[in-house]
Amino acid sequence: MFAAENxxxxxxxxxxxxxxxxxxxxxxxxxxxxxxxxxxxxPRFCFFFFFFFFLILCGCWFLGIMFQDITTLxxxxxxxxxxxxxxxxxxxxxxISVVAGVEARGFMxxxxxxxxxxxxxxxxxxxxxLPGEVISxxxxxxxxxxxxxxxxxxxxxxxxxxxxxxxxxxGGTLSAAIKLLERAGxxxxxxxxxxxxxxTKGQCRLNGKPLYILVGPRDLDxxx
Ligand SMILES: O=P(O)(O)OC[C@H]1O[C@H](OP(=O)(O)OP(=O)(O)O)[C@H](O)[C@@H]1O
Ligand SMILES: Nc1ncnc2[nH]cnc12
Numbered sequence: 001m002f003a004a005e006n007x008x009x010x011x012x013x014x015x016x017x018x019x020x021x022x023x024x025x026x027x028x029x030x031x032x033x034x035x036x037x038x039x040x041x042x043p044r045f046c047f048f049f050f051f052f053f054f055l056i057l058c059g060c061w062f063l064g065i066m067f068q069d070i071t072t073l074x075x076x077x078x079x080x081x082x083x084x085x086x087x088x089x090x091x092x093x094x095x096i097s098v099v100a101g102v103e104a105r106g107f108m109x110x111x112x113x114x115x116x117x118x119x120x121x122x123x124x125x126x127x128x129x130l131p132g133e134v135i136s137x138x139x140x141x142x143x144x145x146x147x148x149x150x151x152x153x154x155x156x157x158x159x160x161x162x163x164x165x166x167x168x169x170x171g172g173t174l175s176a177a178i179k180l181l182e183r184a185g186x187x188x189x190x191x192x193x194x195x196x197x198x199x200t201k202g203q204c205r206l207n208g209k210p211l212y213i214l215v216g217p218r219d220l221d222x223x224x
Contacts, residue, residue: 001210001212002214013082014214016076017194018216018222019079019222021073021218022068022071022072023066023069023218026064029065068166070195084109084113091113097160098119098122099119099162100155100162100163101124102148102174105167106163108166113192122154122161127147127149130149130151132153133152135183148173148177150180150181155184156185157184157186160187163178163188163191164191165193167194168193168213170199175206190210192213195214195215196211196216198216
């Protein structure tokens with residue numbers, strides 16, 4: 001659920017957090033890629049060809065990936081502090097002993113939350129980054145698959161855990177994180193994300209677990 005629907009309605013901190021997030025269109029991939037292909041010279045055809053594609057590109061500008069960049073939030077001391085504090089206020093009395101952060105951007109919020117609520121921080125990493133024995137969980141992306149890994153022994157059976165990431169889109173990454181923790185015997189109490197994309201619209205649970213989101217995505221229009 002969104003924080004604004006759960007006790008923080010009208011809280012100016014949420015608006016400031018949202019404003020501190022930058023939108024970068026067409027990152028990490030352009031909405032449309034033009035191949036260099038056949039370069040034979042046919043000037044008139046080329047003019048119409050490129051004019052046509054210019055129109056399509058303009059359309060794609062509005063339809064392409066709108067990357068939600070939280071690095072600008074990290075530059076804003078107050079917004080960054082408020083982000084961490086909102087999570088800390090929510091989780092400090094829930095008897096949480098594990099804060100699991102998802103690589104890479106979950107690492108930017110998770111450790112501060114863990115320190116403040118007196119829990120340990122457990123990194124959930126992409127393959128071949130953790131040196132010890134690991135358990136792995138694959139998940140499906142829009143194109144292909146990815147994998148998260150956790151050190152064996154990082155979490156004990158019966159521990160109460162939360163999962164922290166910067167953003168939830170399809171929920172595939174958080175689902176894999178929940179499965180890893182549950183395989184180790186932990187109880188996942190909730191997943192917390194700074195941003196929830198429209199893919200998660202109306203979704204307040206994930207694999208049966210509550211999902212807590214601070215803000216929706218920013219639009220390009222809001223930034224410029
Ligand atoms: O809800 P989902 O559809 O699974 O997408 C959300 C995930 O996508 C982003 O990470 P990304 O996979 O881009 O990895 P990175 O942070 O290492 O760049 C984001 O930080 C989340 O972890
Ligand atoms: N639009 C987006 N911005 C940032 N990270 C993402 N991960 C998946 N979609 C994303």
